[in-house]
Amino acid sequence: MIKGIDIGGTFIKVLWEDGRSEKHYIRDIKNDKEKLLNKIKEVVKEGNPAGVGIAVAGFTSLEGKVYKSPNIPNLDGVDFRELLGETSIPFVVGNDVSLGAFGEWYYDNRDSDILLLVAVGTGLGGGLVYKGEVFFGVCGSALEIGHHIIRKDGEVCNCGRKGCWEAYCSSYGIEREYKKLKGEELKDYEIIERAKEGEKEALEVVRLFKDYLSVGLMSMVHIFNPDRIVLAGGVVQTMGELLKDIPKRVKEISESLPSSCVEIRFSKAGEFMGARGALAYALKKLKE
Template sequence: MLKGIDIGGTFVKVLWEDGRKQKYPLGELKEDKERYLERLAEVILEGSPKGVGIAVAGFTSKEGVVAYSPNIQVLNGVNIRELCATHGVECVIGNDVTVGAFGEWYHDHRDARVLTFVAVGTGLGGGLVIGGAPYDGVSGTAMEIGHHTIVVNGWQCNCGRMGCWEAYCSSYGLVKMYTTLGGENTRDYEIIERAKRGEETALRAVEEFKKYLTVGLMNLVHILNPDRIVLGGGVIEGMGDLIGDIEERVKKVAQDLPGSAVRISFSKAGEFAGARGALALIKQRIADS
């Protein structure tokens, strides 16, 4: 049987072909490289899968090496494909949002010719699927859209640059919007709940968030001319109806021709989006071979 694995900063999530889901709190071991890798290998091999698809939150090379993962530094430089190969397991590896984008196409949007997946959570990630094939550039790192500059000399981003899209559209961006408007320093989901209850400052923060989300999506529409944009990630899911008008807003500011071609919808995959995409990727790899 095949399985998809999503290696995140806190949990490693597994989705089996028969629908079984598992969550492992590997984040606890992040300070101990040897133990972490030992446990990761166990999770990958558990149940003797025939093949595994692996999604990693970070920059992954085409050779299967995690070049850099800001939230799982213990994986930096680790060759995951080799780790699987030494145990005789076939595997495919990719960035979690690129892989998640493939899952969106594979499960819900086979009709899309150019599909863009935008996930807003702790950070902001993007993935692109063209004609049913994930597009990951020359080095495997395409679509780092969270770090396209949206305001020159703007807010500090977690990547060290200033004014990235992620600095505004992410959990920490939303918190900064709220505190800048005079709200207290609290968690992103609490701000969203307050907005849903009608608190004025929280509603204004969400409105600011939507302004930046709209501009970033407009940029994507102008650069990629997609027919489908799927929005996902914890912050987007939490907002629900609060951002129900995002397609309308993007169409209003984008050029008519690419604007009229795009549909914007919301992911149904939830927190297993990466694992679902990873499973789809290995299924297709096995089917093609």
């Protein structure tokens, strides 16, 4: 049986072909490279799978080398071919949001020809599936849409540049805006909770987030002319109802031709989106 694995900053999540799932907490070991890599090997081998799909948060080559993982720096430079060479388990590796997009297409959106996944959580990532194939780019790093500049000389992004879309639409973007307005350091979900309770400053932060989200999505509609945009990620899930007008709003501000072709939906995958995408991708690639 094949399984999908999603290596994130807090958990390694696993989803098997038969629907079984597991979560392994790794935040306490992610700063110890040896422990982290041993844990990954152990999770890959567990249950003796026939094949494994591996989703990694960060810049990951098509051959399986992680060039840069901002949230898990100990994965920088790790080559999965070397790491898993001794296990003889067939595997595929890819960026978590690119594979997540494939999972969206594979399980929920087979009728889509061009599907764009936009995931907003700690960062903002994108993935594109074109006629059933993931668009990885030449090196595997396409769709880094979170780092397209939405405001020249704007707020600092985790990538080091200024004014990226992610600098506004991410958990840390929300936390920074709230601190500027209210002077308090809260977590994104606490701020969103306050917005739901009607607090003025929190609602202002949500308003700003939605403005940047809408404008960025409008650009995506103009650039890719997709038939489906799927919104996902922790921040999107937590905001829930607060974002229900986003699909209509994005369609209204976009050009009429691409706007007429696109449907904007919210993901149903939940927290196993990356693992589900890795599983779907492994099912496709390892059975080909």
